[in-house]
Amino acid sequence: MECGSCLHGVGLGCLVCLLILALGTLFTSADTLPNEASALVGVASNWQNIPNTWAGEDPCSSHWDGVKCSNSHIISITLSNLGISGILSEEIEGLPELVHLELSYNADLNGPIPHSIGNLVKLQNLILVGCGFSGSIPAELGRLSSLLVLSLNSNHLHGPIPGALGNLSSVHWLDITDNMISGPIPVSDGTNLGLDMLTNCQHFFSHFGKNNLSGPIPPSLFHSEMKLLHVILDNNHLSGSIPTTIGLMRTLEDVRLDGNELSGNVPPNLNNLTRLVDLRLSNNQLTGPLPNLTGIDGLTYLDMSNNSFDESEVPSWFSTSQSLTTIILEYLSISGQIPTSLFVSQLQTVRLRNNRFNGTLDLSGQISSRLSLVDLQHNNIQKINTGNYLQELILVDNPYCEEGESGSKYCTIPQQSSDTMYSTSTPNCRNSLCPLDQDMDSHCSCSCPYRGTIYFLLQYFSDINNSSHYFSLGTSLYHGCLEYQVPVSSVSALNPYMNNDHYLQIDLKFFPDRKVYFDESEVFLISSLFNNRNFTVPPEFGPYYFGGQQYIFQGTVPGSKSKKGPPVIGATVGVIVLLSAIICLLILHKKRKAKEAASRFQFSGLWNLSTSSSSIPQLTGPRIFSLEEIRKCTKNFSEENCIGSGAYGKVYRGVLADGQVVAVKRAQQGSSQGNQEFKTEIEMLSRVHHKNLVSLVGLCIDHNEKIVVYEYVPNGTLRESLSGKSGIRMDWKRRLRVAHGAASGLAYLHELANPPIIHRDIKSNNILLDHRLNAKVSDFGLSRTLFDDAKHHITTQVKGTVGYLDPEYYMTQQLTEKSDVYSFGVLLLELVTARKPIEEGQYVVRQVKDAIDKQKNLLNLDELLDPTIATVSALRGLENFIDLAMKCVEDESRDRPSMSEVVKEIENIMQVADVNSTAESGSTSPPFAGKSGGGLAGTGEDFEYSSDPFSPRTESK
Incomplete structure (x- = not known):
């Protein structure tokens, strides 16, 4: 190509041609030391989407965004939320004066963490949150004796924790949450280093959750010289007993060991932890007596559910705990009458489901004014005295509800409240619309907010629908921004949600002040304030981590950020002229792209998102x-x-x-x-x-x-697990839990969604299993809403999947919620037989009906039963399970139970089978192989059962 012809077009080849000319002459005059400037260029040469300002002659004198210098040395690099892609190269070691390195929320920044970072001996903060780094944590990081903060959470790191990290004598924050770190917790043994040597660290276990750590918790991990505030190892695969040495940690304020495989007795010296505020031991296999918590006067949040403690009477400390806001003791074996004194403290939530509490529930005393929920489902409460208590009380499946009080408001499960938005000031903006990429702030101005989600590993309250918490959070973050001179008009906190890991997650929006867009440096600063814990959150919130979304800066189209390569250090005047020409061409090119983008979101046949048509869905969350x-x-x-x-x-x-x-x-x-x-x-x-x-x-x-x-739901579909394709062993108890979870989701759609929803395609390929084998109903493409004017059914063309279709719906074209119940009944039979509904010309419903013989205790089902879960006689509750399935597949819909009745019956069966309703931790064995390991589904082999959201459906008029 002749370079002179470039002026007639803006093609990529022209730009390359001009760049080649631009690189023809260089000079080396710079304020940054040449070797450091060269090192930064080498690092950036492996990146795309570097900041716009990285085009000057010199990092320090040209004031590159995200780069700070001192005495010609590069001392800080902060580049968050830019969409940087590529790898972090070993050339980073060429910046020996670097004190702060922060590259968070660049999901496409991947590859291993370079070992050469261990040579940056002056580094104090290494923050690589929410990137795509893989491989193991380099042992060389143990050389960073000046390191104060090491945050590696939310990456794809695996392998063991290197014991060399025990050498980080100055570190006070060590965060590896949400990775795939495996193996035991390393401790020193005279030859090797270990984490027990981190005597100055206050938070080094506060962010070890959501990994694959295994083996016992070493007793030597804890000793009296440590200054730990938090020991949080939730959602791992730790086994063995809780070491008694934890009682030596008098500084501890929070302990989270939930979601592991811990067994044995809880150490009796746990009540030595008199400063303890939050204690969570749920979802383990702990045995022995229920712990005595007398003396822990400041305890605020307690959850010890789903363990195997000995049967016990109501513990004495129930009457002395004056600081508790939340008490969760579910699926245990506690009996006796609940003392009135329990409700006198600061309680907000009491959840005591599935125990054996009995007698009279007395709420007539001086109960807490903040008490908003008392959940006593599945107990033996005979009478109640509510006094002046007017908040939620749930007594479903108690003698009180079964003996003449079934019409009481306390004998139904109340509908969940919808998501709410909380801001630093209350918006009252009527008849106002904003462009697609903008939102309205509390001052009724449209702007492009910086978004992210904050995850609280602990929170010292349980009334998550109380707006005062989120208003105070938004106000605190707003004032934090002003303190650090970030120009914000308001901060909104919305959609508070307790996720499956029992972390409170809240979506945040930061709105720019008196302008539409933030600058790059301002987004960097907000991210950095989170990552360096400069934001002070209200005292009711505990430690957190933050996930920021990539920000769309002014003049860019979402997802179209330019793919800039590395900067050029030092350029002649001629180079500058050529670069100016390139910029002009790029402007023309960008205008053309912007024109194309203006019409991108006009999708015929669905919604025109640029109009205010009533047919547009209210997409407040997605x-x-x-x-x-x-x-x-x-x-x-x-x-x-x-x-x-x-x-x-x-x-x-x-x-x-x-x-x-x-x-x-x-x-x-x-x-x-x-x-x-x-x-x-x-x-x-x-x-x-x-x-x-x-x-x-x-x-x-x-x-x-x-x-x-x-x-993303990592363990694929139920069909894959039943077929053996996933490698997950589905024993009887796990199948009961899956049935309970799927039924609960359907019951919500039928009875709590407003208006009610009929799914219309319930099948094993549409039941997904998360990392703890909890069931999630998916694929709502065929769903229908049952509006008030529809009464009890909708007349509609028949849609669904062969084998699961309700015959009454097929014949009459009248769709009801009982059509889902029929499909769910087929699913129950699939759970016990592992057979497809129609296999080799045989229909499983007909096969089971023909095989049932009550007089022989269902023994005729042995030939149909999935051999991997034993024989009929070995499965406790199987007879009731089959009875329930057959009720669900009755020919006439009026003879079928409702989904809430199905949920209740499955819970009864689970009690007979001695099953907790929460999946056991570490339940996937072995891990998935190949591609079909998660998401919405795996892959199928035939027409009717191809995996999940896309399996073909029958349609008839």
Whole structure:
């Protein structure tokens, strides 16, 4: 190509041509030391999407965004939320004066953490939160004797914790939450280093949750010289007993060991921890007596549910705990009458489900004015005295409700409240609309907020629908921004939600003050304030971590940030002229791209998002993604990321810019199928929230695409597990838990969603299993809403999957919630037989009906029973389970139970089988192999049962 011809176009080849000319002459005059400038150029040469200001002659004198200098040395690099992609190269060691390195929330910054970082001996803060780093934690980090903060949470790190980290004598914050770190917790043994040597660290276990740590908790880990405030090792695979040495840690304020495989007795010296505020030991296999907590006067939050403690009477410390706001003791064996004195303290929530409490519940005394929930489902309460208590009281499945009081308001489960937004000031903006990429702040001004989600590992309250908590949080963050001179108009906290890991997550929006967009440096600063714990949160909130979303800066289109390469150090005047020419061409190029982008979100046949039509769904929670963002998070829809396929399209695993792992369902281009299903699924999932329903993250309708983005559910479909394809062993107790979870999700749709929702495609391929084998109902493309004017049914064309279809619905075309009940009955039979509903011409419902012989105790079912779960006689509760399934598949809908009745009966069966309703930790064995390991589904082998969201359905008029 002749370079002179470049002036006639703006093609990539022209730009390259001009860049080659621009690099022709260089000079070396610079304020940054040449070797450090060269090292930073080497690091940046492996990156795309570097800041716009990285085009000057010199990092220090040109004031590159995110770079701070002192005496010609580069001492700090802070580059958050830029969408930087590439690797962090070993050349980083060429910055020997570096004190602060922060590259958080760049999800495509991947590869291993370079070992050479261990040579940066002056480094005090290493913060790599929410990136895509993989490999193991380098042992060389143990050389960083000046290190104060090491935050590696929310990456893809695996392998063991290097014992060399015990050498970090100055560190006070060590965070590896939400990785795949495995192996034992290292302790010193005279030869090797270990974490017991971190005597100055106050938080070094506060962020070790959500990993794969295994083995016992070493007793030598704890000793009286340590200054720990938090010991938080939740959601791992730790086993053995809780070491008695934990009682030596008199400084401890919080202990979270929930979600492990711990066994044995709780150490009796636990009550030596007189400063303890939060204690969570739930979902383990602890035995022996219920711990005596007398003397822990400041205890605020207590959860010891789902363990195997000995049967006991109401403990004496119930009457002396004056600081408790939350007490959760579910699925235990506590009996006796609940003392009135329990309710006199600061209690907000009392959850004592599935115990043996009896007698009279007396709430007539001087109870806490903040008490908002008393949940005593599945106990033996005979009488109640509510006094002046007017808040939620749930007595479902108690003698009180079964002996003449079934009509009482306390004998039904109340509907959950919807998500709410809380701001530093109350918005009252009527008839105002903002552009698609902007939101309205509390002053009724439109601007582009910086978004993220804050996760609280601890919180010292349980009334999460109390707006005062979030108003104070927003106000605190607002004043924190002003203190550090970040120009914000307001901060909004919205959608408070207790996630499956029992972390309180809250979405945040920071609105710029008196302008539409933040500058890059301002976004860097907000991220850095979180990562360096400069934000002070209200005292009712505990330690946290933050996940920021990539920010769309002024003049850019979502997902279209320029792919800038490394900077050039030192340029001649001629180079500057050439670069100016390039900039002009880029401006013309960008204008053309912007013009194309202006019409990107006009998707015919669905919604015109630029209008205010009443047909547009109220998408208050889901994000609108650009196609570029989707391509980036799925590695351009690569086959290695494909985790499922069907007639409708494919499902891909993806990682968003904030580090969130998602499942991306993409319809086939040009397919006439699925427009209405796509629209329906978005509308349904944007307004329902339940732990047993798959969550919607967002959608993409860019360039005529139909893409839905869901939470990633790692253990695939129930069908895959029953078939043995997933490698997960589904024993009887796990199958009961799955049945209970799926039934709970359906009961929510039928009875608590407003208006009620009929799913219409319940099957094993649409039941997903999360990391703890909790069931999540998915695929709402065929769902229908039962509006008030519909009375009891909807007349509609028949849709569903062969084998699960309600015959009454098929014959009459009248759809009711009992059609879901029929499909669920088939699912129950599938759970015990592991057979497809129709296999080799045999229908499982008919097979079971023919095999049942009550006089022989269901022994005729042995031939149909899945051999991996033993024989009929060995399964406690099987007879009741089969009875329930057969009631669900009655020919006439009026003879079938409601889903809430199904949930209750499954809970009764679980009690007979001695099963807790929460999945055991460490329940996946062995891990998935190959591609079909999660997301919305795996892959299927035949027409009717291809995996999940896309399996073909029958349609008849």
